[in-house]
Amino acid sequence: MPKLGMEPIRKDALVKATITEIGRTGSLDVTVSQIAKRAGMSSALAHHYFGSKEDMFLAAMRHIMTIYGAEVRGALGVAQTPMARIDAIVVASFSPTNFRREAVGAWLNFWVLAQTVPQAKRLVAVYQRRLKSNLLVGLRPLAGARAEGIAEGLGALIDGLYLRQVLRPGAPDGAAAAQMARDYLAAHLPSAPQDHNR
Amino acid sequence: MPKLGMEPIRKDALVKATITEIGRTGSLDVTVSQIAKRAGMSSALAHHYFGSKEDMFLAAMRHIMTIYGAEVRGALGVAQTPMARIDAIVVASFSPTNFRREAVGAWLNFWVLAQTVPQAKRLVAVYQRRLKSNLLVGLRPLAGARAEGIAEGLGALIDGLYLRQVLRPGAPDGAAAAQMARDYLAAHLPSAPQDHNR
């Protein structure tokens, strides 16, 4: 009973299943059959919609980045001050949607994929560029010439917190991670010493 | 012409070849044959000395960590002040030996391996614990109760800088990375504002 217009639904299910499976197993060594099964279809159908396993990986990467990008954009939309802009990015980066187990696990594996697949590398590069430029908009008014270095450092710290989350047991603590990023900012922007407790 | 006492030599060659190959290809999907070939022997011999491919990976991880640990210990040995201790760790972390391309590429892949192989996870945990405790010895006299959080943050930053190095083209710039870590410290330890140029 082939309903028509299945393509987008199937592709979407496959993309999500790809992220889930990679995140769950913590490896790119997931079989197309595994992914297809989780998405509720045969592996042949998965190959029908995506040409190859690599295409599925790339689509999954794009999906993660799209969600992240949308969330950042949404938060930036309502930010009024430079400081609020930066904080919006930090909050979005560690929001439950983005900082959840499977997504972080998949993200790390995509980083590894980027070493092999040029297309994946380009996607990571896009992410890095966007993150940095978004941060700079908020940082330049606050830090002037030092903004560049601070953005670089904060970016690396965020990535590092993601990296470490991967091996942490239990549910991700986005709030703690976000606080760590804020501490970094507070230390580098003495102009806004908002909190120094503990 | 079997010379005797080959075992340690062969094992050593295999461990180094494993790191090289993983770093070079940027993936754990290296074949035992590839590794053995680079180490100048047959794949059968590789299996003879290490029981399995996984054993080779674990030995390679241990090797990387051993080198790193030795270098840190050496640097700590001559450090007189708390600040010197912290700096010794930072310098060792980004020394040419540890911060070279293949080693960093392999290191990231081992991090991924840790998601799958409990033994590998334990090794990473050991690394993290040692790093943190080493940092704390230097940090506590300088930051008191804040030391804990700073050590955590600096650790994440270091890991993040490693992570990002993986995708950076060209030769690794350990000096720049180390400077970033120092900036982090300078910002969090206002007591020692050693440099604030640029």
Place this chain on the structure above:
DNA sequence: GTTTTTGTTGATTGACGAGTCAATAAACTT
């Protein structure tokens, strides 16, 4: 000098998995 230990490899096995294909079926078109 024969037996044992250590080193070494080519060839083989066995499993697994990406991608293809042929076939079936339900919708839409004309």
Place this chain on the structure above:
DNA sequence: AAGTTTATTGACTCGTCAATCAACAAAAAC
């Protein structure tokens, strides 16, 4: 109603690779 497009899958091909084995060689032990 015949033809076309879209959906779907079981079965198959083909390659790859970890791991094993049988065999050979040289040193050491007896």
